[in-house]
Amino acid sequence: MGKKKRGHPDLEEVISRPWCYYCERDFEDLKLLISHQKAKHFKCDRCGKRLNTAGGLSVHMNQVHKENLTSVENALPNRQGLDIEIFGMEGVPEDILQQHNQRIIQKYYQDQADRRAATGNPPPGQSGTQGPAKKVKIETPEELKKRLAEFRARKANGGGAAVSADGQSPAQGVSPFPPPQAGFPYPPVAIPGGPAVPVVPAYPGGQVYPPAFPGGPSPPPGAPSAFNLPARPPSGTPTTALPQRPPYPYNGGGAPPGFPGAPSTGDEHAGAARHGDDIDQLIRMAEAGIKPAKGAEEGAADKKGKKDKSRMFYSDSDNSPEEKMALLPRYRFTATAA
Amino acid sequence: MAPGTQWEVAQPPNDAISSLEFAPDSSKLIVSSWDKNVYLYDVGANGADEATLIRSFEFRAPVLDVCFGANDDEAFVGGLDQQVYRLDLTTGEQTALSQHNAAVRSLAYSREHSILVSASWDLTLHIHDTSSSPSAPQPTITIQLPGKPHAMASSPSKLVVAMTARLVHIYDLPTLSKALQSQTPASEITPWQQRESSLKFLTRAVACMPNDAGYATSSIEGRVAVEWFEDTEASQARKYAFKCHRQAANDEEGGDIVYPVNALAFHPKFGTFASGGGDASVALWDAEAKRRMRQLTKFPDSVAALAFSGDGKFLAIGACPGFQTGMEDYSGEGRTHIVIRELGETEAKGKGPKEK
Numbered sequence: 001m002g003k004k005k006r007g008h009p010d011l012e013e014v015i016s017r018p019w020c021y022y023c024e025r026d027f028e029d030l031k032l033l034i035s036h037q038k039a040k041h042f043k044c045d046r047c048g049k050r051l052n053t054a055g056g057l058s059v060h061m062n063q064v065h066k067e068n069l070t071s072v073e074n075a076l077p078n079r080q081g082l083d084i085e086i087f088g089m090e091g092v093p094e095d096i097l098q099q100h101n102q103r104i105i106q107k108y109y110q111d112q113a114d115r116r117a118a119t120g121n122p123p124p125g126q127s128g129t130q131g132p133a134k135k136v137k138i139e140t141p142e143e144l145k146k147r148l149a150e151f152r153a154r155k156a157n158g159g160g161a162a163v164s165a166d167g168q169s170p171a172q173g174v175s176p177f178p179p180p181q182a183g184f185p186y187p188p189v190a191i192p193g194g195p196a197v198p199v200v201p202a203y204p205g206g207q208v209y210p211p212a213f214p215g216g217p218s219p220p221p222g223a224p225s226a227f228n229l230p231a232r233p234p235s236g237t238p239t240t241a242l243p244q245r246p247p248y249p250y251n252g253g254g255a256p257p258g259f260p261g262a263p264s265t266g267d268e269h270a271g272a273a274r275h276g277d278d279i280d281q282l283i284r285m286a287e288a289g290i291k292p293a294k295g296a297e298e299g300a301a302d303k304k305g306k307k308d309k310s311r312m313f314y315s316d317s318d319n320s321p322e323e324k325m326a327l328l329p330r331y332r333f334t335a336t337a338a
Numbered sequence: 339m340a341p342g343t344q345w346e347v348a349q350p351p352n353d354a355i356s357s358l359e360f361a362p363d364s365s366k367l368i369v370s371s372w373d374k375n376v377y378l379y380d381v382g383a384n385g386a387d388e389a390t391l392i393r394s395f396e397f398r399a400p401v402l403d404v405c406f407g408a409n410d411d412e413a414f415v416g417g418l419d420q421q422v423y424r425l426d427l428t429t430g431e432q433t434a435l436s437q438h439n440a441a442v443r444s445l446a447y448s449r450e451h452s453i454l455v456s457a458s459w460d461l462t463l464h465i466h467d468t469s470s471s472p473s474a475p476q477p478t479i480t481i482q483l484p485g486k487p488h489a490m491a492s493s494p495s496k497l498v499v500a501m502t503a504r505l506v507h508i509y510d511l512p513t514l515s516k517a518l519q520s521q522t523p524a525s526e527i528t529p530w531q532q533r534e535s536s537l538k539f540l541t542r543a544v545a546c547m548p549n550d551a552g553y554a555t556s557s558i559e560g561r562v563a564v565e566w567f568e569d570t571e572a573s574q575a576r577k578y579a580f581k582c583h584r585q586a587a588n589d590e591e592g593g594d595i596v597y598p599v600n601a602l603a604f605h606p607k608f609g610t611f612a613s614g615g616g617d618a619s620v621a622l623w624d625a626e627a628k629r630r631m632r633q634l635t636k637f638p639d640s641v642a643a644l645a646f647s648g649d650g651k652f653l654a655i656g657a658c659p660g661f662q663t664g665m666e667d668y669s670g671e672g673r674t675h676i677v678i679r680e681l682g683e684t685e686a687k688g689k690g691p692k693e694k
Contacts, residue, residue, distance in 0.1 A: 045635060066343065310594035311587065313616045314558050314663050317540045318502055320488050321598070321661035322356070322402060323459065325668055326418055326441055331372055333399035333418040333441070 008115070011108050015101055021084075021092045022075035024100065034088045040074045054082050344634075344679035347389040351377055354670030355656035356417075357403045360647040361410040362449070366392070367645070367654055367678075368413055368427075370401035372670060376415055378427055381652055381678055389678055395430055397423070403444045407454070407468065414454050416442030422456045422464065436464045436478050446492040451515040455497055457487035463499065467518045479517060479524050483507070491553065493546035496530070496567055498553050500541035506533040506555070508567065536563035536579050545602035545611060547625070552577075554611055554625070556599030560584045562613055564625050578628060583615025598660070601644040603653075605686045612653060612686075614641030616660040620653075624688035632685065638675045650686065653679045 018033040019026035022041045027033040038050040042057045046065045051057040058069040071080035085091045092100075115121075314321055325331055351371035358369040360381075367379040367389065374397050381389040399419035406413055407424070415423040415432075418441045424433040438458035446455045452469035465479040485501030492498070497509040510530035517527050535541055539559035546553040552566035563579035583597045597616030604611040610631065614620045618640055622632040640660030646653055655677040658670035 045633070047632070310584070310596050312559055312663065313595060313597045314661060316663060317558070320540060320542075322443065324665075325354075325372065325661055326400070328668060330667075330669060331400045331418065333420075 008112075011105065014108055015104050018089050019100060021086045021089075021096065022072055022079050024076065030088050037086070037088070041072050043073070045073070053085055053087050055085050058082055343387060344677055345387045345389075346638075347379060347391075347676035347678060349377075349391040350674050350676050351375060352671060352674070353400075354658040354668075354674055355642045355676070356401060357405075357444075358643045358654050358656050358676070359405055359645050360652070360654065361406050362648040364410045365647060365652070366410055366427075367647075367676075368404050368406060369643075369656065369676065370404035370415065370417070371674070372400040374398065374400055374417075376401055376404050376413070376425065379676075381647070381654070382680065387680070389676070393430070395425060395427075395432070397432070399441075402442060405445045405447045407447055408449065408452065414445050414447060414456075416445050416456050416458075420458070420460075422454070422466070424468075435466055438462065438464065443487055444490040446490050446497060448492050448494075448497070448511050450494055451511050453511060453515055453518070455490065455492070455514075457483075457490045457499060459486050461486060463487070465514055465518060477518055477521060479514075479522075479527065481524050481527055488541050489544040489555070491544040491546045493548070493550045493553065493567075495550055496546065496553075498544050498546060498555075500535065500544050500555055502540065504535035504537070504541070506535050506541070507531070508533065531567075531569060533565075536565060536577060537561050542598050542600055543602040545604050547609060547611075548604055548606050549609060554602050554604070554613075556602050556613060558598040560596040560599060560615065562599055562602070562623070580628075582613060582621055582630075583617045583619065585617050597640070600640065600642050600660070601656075603644040603646050605646050605650050606648060607650045608687045610686050610688045612644050612646070614644045614655060616640040618657065620644065620655055622686055627688055629688075631688065634679065637677060639673055646686075651681060653681055653686075655679065 017026040017028070018030045020033055020036060020041075022037070025036065027036060034052075038052065042051040042054060043049070044051065044057060044060055044065070046061070046067070049060060049064075051060055054069070054072050061067045061069045069082060072082065084093065316324075326333075351369060351373055352375075353371055353373035356370045356372060358367060360367050365381045367381050369377040369379065371377065376395045376397065378392045378394070379389045380392055395415075397415060397417060397419065399417050401415055401417035403417070404413055404415050404425075411427045413425045413427055414435075415425050420438045420441055422435040422438070422442055422445070424435055425431070426433075435454070436456065438456065438460050439462075440458050440460035442456050442458045444457045446457075447453070447468075448455075452467065454466040454468050456464045456466070458464070461483045463481040463483060465481065467477050483499065483501060484507075485503045485505045487499050487501050489500040490498065492511065495511050497511055497514070499507045499509070501507070507529040508531040509527075513530065514527070516522075535555060535557075537555060537557035537559070539557040539561070541555050542558050543556045544553060550567070552564065552568075554562055554564045556562045560583045561579055561581055563577065565577040566573045568574075583599050584594045585597070587593055587595050595617075599613050599615045601614035602611060604625075609626060610622060610624050612620055612622050618635070618637045620634040620637065620641055621630055622634070623629070624631050634655075637655060637657045639657040641655055642658050642660070643656035644653065656674075657677060658674040659668070661668055
């Protein structure tokens with residue numbers, strides 16, 4: 001793609017952002033991610049020492065404070081385990097990685113579609129003269145199902161070869177995520193063995209969060225994925241024991257500096273941190289099954305972040321809590337009751 | 339006995355804790371509760387990580403404060419029934435010392451001067467001379483206060499009384515002692531110093547430095563102030579206050595939730611102090627270096643009371659639900675805990691430049 005679109009990084013940049021396994025927050029670069037992990041997830045609550053990994057913290061707690069670490073601090077409910085050794089982006093299980101990418105991709109297309117709907121701009125590569133006839137190709141559910149069926153058949157036949165049979169070998173060196181033009185090269189995630197839930201990314205008003213994330217069942221380790229990602233070598237090693245991953249394929253982009261990298265809110269310049277918090281909140285809400293009223297929610301959150309709205313747990317400056325308690329029937333003393 | 343271990347007392351009071359204190363010379367811990375009882379524990383006896391309940395003493399009304407007297411077998415008790423008692427911890431005998439016209443909020447005993455001071459919501463202090471035998475009538479002086487007392491603490495030579503309207507009066511204990519002996523009329527007894535609290539909100543706790551140099555106060559608005567007794571400009575310029583015991587609210591309203599700092603206690607040796615707040619955490623501070631040394635979190639509930647043992651080896655933490663604005667009912671029943679933390683050698687030791 002020739003020209004850079006204003007303020008909206010392309011998918012490659014978005015997807016190449018490092019993110020934290022424990023809280024799904026994403027960061028401008030790996031250094032920031034690592035310092036986030038040290039501060040938020042690997043910090044000793046006894047002495048404040050920042051360790052490099054959960055395992056390191058566990059050893060530290062054990063040796064220095066004689067205590068046992070049971071879970072990772074500030075982590076999402078199903079990511080608190082100490083069995084996975086995470087450092088930066090190292091050690092993230094393949095299935096979790098794919099879930100994350102899927103979510104990013106969906107969000108990306110969702111936001112793009114939202115923007116187009118809002119501005120009325122045609123998709124890139126289409127000038128006005130070409131008319132509305134050449135709209136984004138949106139597959140009907142039937143087509144999708146057909147494609148899914150084909151894919152499954154291929155998978156059933158070819159097994160691990162499914163990826164290369166796709167005709168898009170990752171070895172070609174190009175990004176596996178071409179610019180979003182005609183159609184959607186990303187078939188919906190098929191959870192192997194699970195019910196096929198086609199999620200069409202660009203359907204306006206469609207579901208933003210993949211149903212499989214993050215509380216849902218994760219694909220078994222080493223399972224062939226519906227993605228055009230280079231799959232893990234089908235060695236069959238259990239996911240939990242894999243500190244080394246296949247090389248990260250998305251680094252080709254070299255994201256230009258100065259992009260906040262927030263695909264969702266093009267008009268928001270509050271910076272990556274603010275955005276990260278929003279994501280955290282959105283994830284939590286999604287987990288709880290709450291759909292935020294997006295625009296209003298974000299606006300409100302921003303306003304409140306600026307004001308120091310502290311609330312006092314106990315605010316009566318004339319009477320102490322004890323005086324109030326002394327008046328309760330439970331504690332009241334009457335001089336006659338000897 | 340690994341350093342820095344902590345354990346919970348097996349038989350805590352049945353309701354909220356109002357105060358706790360270690361005996362100056364032994365590992366006995368005395369606890370007063372809203373369930374009308376005073377509890378006596380032995381902490382870490384025989385080197386075991388446990389505290390055994392020696393016995394409990396029932397009173398007529400919820401007990402608001404308790405303190406040890408001249409020895410480990412004598413305690414003083416005050417509470418909602420408006421009386422000040424001397425309690426013999428071996429026999430359980432209760433002797434009424436004086437009668438206030440409202441609940442007795444806090445007690446302070448000075449070993450050096452054998453003086454017991456009781457502060458009551460009837461806006462008076464009663465100064466008791468405890469040097470005479472318990473049975474003999476004791477001379478008592480009643481001092482009128484300009485505000486309702488909420489917290490009181492004594493250092494070797496000073497008595498700090500914190501009241502409503504941010505009033506802080508500091509009395510000189512030797513002067514009070516002399517007044518008791520000479521039966522000086524109460525009207526002639528004036529505070530050694532009258533100050534305005536450095537904190538804008540209601541004072542919650544006061545604790546004095548063991549080296550007699552100053553004191554710390556805390557308020558309902560998550561803040562602690564440290565001040566020095568010496569009334570010179572240089573000394574007063576040293577005083578400071580800081581925010582603590584606050585938590586970012588996780589709900590959509592945002593902002594901080596500011597908790598009251600319910601308890602303060604100075605370490606008997608290191609000059610450091612601990613603060614306990616409604617956020618269920620305890621922080622250890624280095625008063626000289628103005629630094630937080632350690633934060634102990636995740637106590638079962640709001641921290642209501644704190645005490646260091648006489649040798650500085652243990653820190654007792656009383657946790658029970660905090661009373662919140664707007665509460666119409668309250669009960670600490672079944673939710674009251676006492677945690678004993680055995681401090682590591684250097685855990686409560688300051689690292690400041692003025693370290694001794």
